[in-house]
Amino acid sequence: MKIEKLLRENIKKMLPYSSARDEFKDDVTNMVFLDANENPFESGVNRYPDPQQKALKIELSKLKNVPANQILLGNGSDEVLDLIYRAFCEPKVDNVITLPPTYGMYKVLANLNNVEEREVFLTSCFQPKVKEILEAADKNTKILFLCSPNNPTGNSFSQEAVEVLLTTFKGLVVIDEAYIDFSSKKSWLERLDEFPNLIITQTLSKAYGLAGIRLGICYASPEIIAILNKIKPPYNVNELSQQRALKRLLVIKKVQEEIEALIEMRGKIIEKLKTLHFVEEVYPSDANFVLIKVDDAVKRYHQLLKKGIVIRNRTTQPLCENTLRITIGTKKENKAMCSVLNEL
Numbered sequence: 001m002k003i004e005k006l007l008r009e010n011i012k013k014m015l016p017y018s019s020a021r022d023e024f025k026d027d028v029t030n031m032v033f034l035d036a037n038e039n040p041f042e043s044g045v046n047r048y049p050d051p052q053q054k055a056l057k058i059e060l061s062k063l064k065n066v067p068a069n070q071i072l073l074g075n076g077s078d079e080v081l082d083l084i085y086r087a088f089c090e091p092k093v094d095n096v097i098t099l100p101p102t103y104g105m106y107k108v109l110a111n112l113n114n115v116e117e118r119e120v121f122l123t124s125c126f127q128p129k130v131k132e133i134l135e136a137a138d139k140n141t142k143i144l145f146l147c148s149p150n151n152p153t154g155n156s157f158s159q160e161a162v163e164v165l166l167t168t169f170k171g172l173v174v175i176d177e178a179y180i181d182f183s184s185k186k187s188w189l190e191r192l193d194e195f196p197n198l199i200i201t202q203t204l205s206k207a208y209g210l211a212g213i214r215l216g217i218c219y220a221s222p223e224i225i226a227i228l229n230k231i232k233p234p235y236n237v238n239e240l241s242q243q244r245a246l247k248r249l250l251v252i253k254k255v256q257e258e259i260e261a262l263i264e265m266r267g268k269i270i271e272k273l274k275t276l277h278f279v280e281e282v283y284p285s286d287a288n289f290v291l292i293k294v295d296d297a298v299k300r301y302h303q304l305l306k307k308g309i310v311i312r313n314r315t316t317q318p319l320c321e322n323t324l325r326i327t328i329g330t331k332k333e334n335k336a337m338c339s340v341l342n343e344l
């Protein structure tokens with residue numbers, strides 16, 4: 001597959017913005033920096049951040065076993081997804097395919113970029129309909145979004161289905177792995193080099209506990225990463241976020257412990273939910289949340305709200321009638337939720 005063929009003409013032709021820090025990037029200490037119109041008085045953040053987030057990428061590279069030139073960082077994965085749209089989708093001409101019920105941002109970004117979004121609903125077991133997806137695609141279909149584990153359903157997509165799509169679909173396949181750390185299934189990261197059209201997004205917002213700093217990660221071929229690098233805002237990941245992310249990656253054992261604790265509590269909550277008379281179905285989860293089907297989602301949602309428990313009502317989503325999405329909290333929070341559920 002030729003990635004260049006999928007690229008928009010204006011992106012092919014454009015020259016990237018060249019920042020002061022791009023033009024002079026030798027890593028020399030004791031230099032006098034008078035090139036970026038910064039305020040010289042030290043405050044810890046008076047200098048522009050590293051546009052390539054090198055220190056952070058070195059750690060991620062070790063952790064994920066992916067070379068730094070196959071990593072792009074963004075202001076949340078939402079920015080990364082937007083960059084992919086802007087690089088490859090010509091407004092009013094190209095289209096993308098999403099598989100509802102799924103993460104809402106794919107559609108929002110399609111609308112924002114004036115790109116047609118084609119929807120192929122998942123099966124009743126929330127798996128991709130491979131044949132229908134391939135039939136929905138035409139020569140202007142640039143991206144297929146696969147969210148696995150999927151939000152809001154919580155399940156992972158069948159490996160066989162994803163593999164067929166990766167080898168047959170004639171555009172980019174974005175696998176959104178925001179919840180991969182909670183999954184029993186393997187990440188597609190280890191097979192990244194097998195598929196030139198594969199883009200994997202991950203985030204520090206969920207398992208890593210850093211939703212507040214906005215740090216999204218994109219893994220792809222060096223060619224795709226170079227394209228996204230060319231169009232990204234030069235200083236898209238701020239200094240404080242870079243520092244905080246690095247600090248977290250250096251205590252990865254603690255992250256792992258939190259993930260394990262959440263997975264264990266997920267199991268307990270699932271068992272508890274199954275015992276409730278108004279719960280009709282508890283869907284399996286590879287994420288840090290559980291989707292359930294209840295007798296009356298609007299009613300149950302408001303009953304919980306009145307008692308101070310906020311969950312997500314997903315009843316308006318396709319295939320999700322009367323469903324609620326519950327995030328796994330701390331032991332104390334889960335206990336509070338369970339005792340309110342007991343009272344209903």
Ligand SMILES: *Cc1c(COP(=O)(O)O)cnc(C)c1O
Pocket residue numbers: 075076077078079103147150151176178202203204205206211214215216
């Ligand atoms: C939460 C979530 C994200 C996270 O996005 P950020 O912008 O990195 O916080 C991405 N994809 C899915 C499916 C999510 O549920």
